[in-house]
Amino acid sequence: xxxxxxxxxxxxxxxxxxxxxxxxxxxxxxxxxxxxxxxxxxxxxxxxxxxxxxxxxxxxxxxxxxxxxxxxxxxxxxxxxxxxxxxxxxxxxxxxxxxxxxxxxxxxxxxxxxxxxxxxxxxxxxxxxxxxxxxxxxxxxxxxxxxxx
Amino acid sequence: xxxxxxxxxxxxxxxxxxxxxxxxxxxxxxxxxxxxxxxxxxxxxxxxxxxxxxxxxxxxxxxxxxxxxxxxxxxxxxxxxxxxxxxxxxxxxxxxxxxxxxxxxxxxxxxxxxxxxxxxxxxxxxxxxxxxxxxxxxxxxxxxxxxxxxxxxxxxxxxxxxxxxxxxxxxxxxxxxxxxxxxxxxxxxxxxxxxxxxxxxxxxxxxxxxxxxxxxxxxxxxxxxxxxxxxxxxxxxxxxxxxxxxxxxxxxxxxxxxxxxxxxxxxxxxxxxxxxxxxxxxxxxxxxxxxxxxxxxxxxxxxxxxxxxxxxxxxxxxxxxxxxxxxxxxxxxxxxxxxxxxxxxxxxxxxxxxxxxxxxxxxxxxxxxxxxxxxxxxxxxxxxxxxxxxxxxxxxxxxxxxxxxxxxxxxxxxxxxxxxx
Numbered sequence: 001x002x003x004x005x006x007x008x009x010x011x012x013x014x015x016x017x018x019x020x021x022x023x024x025x026x027x028x029x030x031x032x033x034x035x036x037x038x039x040x041x042x043x044x045x046x047x048x049x050x051x052x053x054x055x056x057x058x059x060x061x062x063x064x065x066x067x068x069x070x071x072x073x074x075x076x077x078x079x080x081x082x083x084x085x086x087x088x089x090x091x092x093x094x095x096x097x098x099x100x101x102x103x104x105x106x107x108x109x110x111x112x113x114x115x116x117x118x119x120x121x122x123x124x125x126x127x128x129x130x131x132x133x134x135x136x137x138x139x140x141x142x143x144x145x146x147x148x149x
Numbered sequence: 150x151x152x153x154x155x156x157x158x159x160x161x162x163x164x165x166x167x168x169x170x171x172x173x174x175x176x177x178x179x180x181x182x183x184x185x186x187x188x189x190x191x192x193x194x195x196x197x198x199x200x201x202x203x204x205x206x207x208x209x210x211x212x213x214x215x216x217x218x219x220x221x222x223x224x225x226x227x228x229x230x231x232x233x234x235x236x237x238x239x240x241x242x243x244x245x246x247x248x249x250x251x252x253x254x255x256x257x258x259x260x261x262x263x264x265x266x267x268x269x270x271x272x273x274x275x276x277x278x279x280x281x282x283x284x285x286x287x288x289x290x291x292x293x294x295x296x297x298x299x300x301x302x303x304x305x306x307x308x309x310x311x312x313x314x315x316x317x318x319x320x321x322x323x324x325x326x327x328x329x330x331x332x333x334x335x336x337x338x339x340x341x342x343x344x345x346x347x348x349x350x351x352x353x354x355x356x357x358x359x360x361x362x363x364x365x366x367x368x369x370x371x372x373x374x375x376x377x378x379x380x381x382x383x384x385x386x387x388x389x390x391x392x393x394x395x396x397x398x399x400x401x402x403x404x405x406x407x408x409x410x411x412x413x414x415x416x417x418x419x420x421x422x423x424x425x426x427x428x429x430x431x432x433x434x435x436x437x438x439x440x441x442x443x444x445x446x447x448x449x450x451x452x453x454x455x456x457x458x459x460x461x462x463x464x465x466x467x468x469x470x471x472x473x474x475x476x477x478x479x480x481x482x483x484x485x486x487x488x489x490x491x492x493x494x495x496x497x498x499x500x501x502x503x504x505x506x507x508x509x510x511x512x513x514x515x516x517x518x519x520x521x522x523x524x525x526x527x528x529x530x531x532x533x534x535x536x537x538x539x540x541x542x543x544x545x546x547x548x549x550x551x552x553x554x555x556x557x558x559x560x561x562x563x564x565x566x567x568x569x570x
Contacts, residue, residue: 124292
């Protein structure tokens, strides 16, 4: 049986690959191609946050009654990453290569620590607690992720 | 399941892991100074007092010190649990281990039983407190994934290594039990292939795919490697006591380690993050050293050659030190950034006032230190061939390499305090 964890972890990987493409273009001073890849990465990662904040987390919170637990921490980290992404876009507009690469490397480590926690703990918890609604949740997320891809 | 105790905060207080990371290079610098005073003969015999002191300065003072700091940082992220009252317990553990290693290794170097006893008085309680708290944290850990399993086996191995090492050290310091070579070999086995190797493996499972954007490790390999290695170490320990033939077990353990290294190198070479940095080169250097180490060990084992110091050098400096050095260049700037971001990003100063991790330690500095590290490895290899020419240059290059690491880590902390002003 496919799990929410697997679907969401696969989406993390997809976003990581988009990140790598954008980083490579900027490091090669290929600003024209970078335009598309940075946009792709930013759109996809923000969309991933929305999937979690609008679909997964509310279901988990509703079933467990926990609104100030792990989901609150994840939402807080999303906010931190959104701020970094905004800064990253500004830096990209200014074509400041060193600052961009510094920010993107920082974002990568932050993002991966965040992903680790989701994949190792939160998603398995959602799989466990939302088992009855898993199909509905996965269909909703997969459909939107496929549209984005 | 009680989720309210789940700790998903990724930021323990800055100095909780940092005190371990920052002080660790000091022990390697001490080891190099001791090597410079002892001269090239140290490379020939693992039983010399100086060799024992140098080995423990590197393994306890550097490798274990960093790995203990990493546990404080990693448990919340990987396993959803934290070390009990980490802010205070980290201070106590660090204090005890820092002075324990200092006195114990000084005692080993000069064969002074008073210093050794004093060292053990600090060291054994320090390591015990760490192990009890780490084991308690892992007992409560929610994650059932491969990394957490690996860390559990690694901590289990550290218990065994400490028990045996403690017995040997107490026996030597109080002259109460006769020196048992087999017991020493079993202690070394659990400290190296158990505690160090399993911890590196557990961290690698997460860090390589995530930070270098690679495919995942094969699921079954990832899951069974720590268990298999741990069981092999148990059987090997028994065989050492009974002096049975170890050929099959050595072959299995060697194959496992080679498989791990080859899979890791393959993943790194196929990484999607094409922008390379010093951390990547440190990983590759460490993993290639591990492969070399296995071959050299097998050569010594089958042809009955006394090359223990050489094997130790490749394992500790080529494999463990390289990987830890590279990881410190990622972790320490990130910790500084994380705390600055927490304190400054949502103030008037804003996110733009927070230096990025590349501004905390620049890519050029890290690459430069990597080149010096490689030179140090090369010169030390040459000094095993011709100690009288290469030994002292090798030690001087090591001194430069480790001092640079220490200075760069200190500069990261300096950036933190300057940015807060």
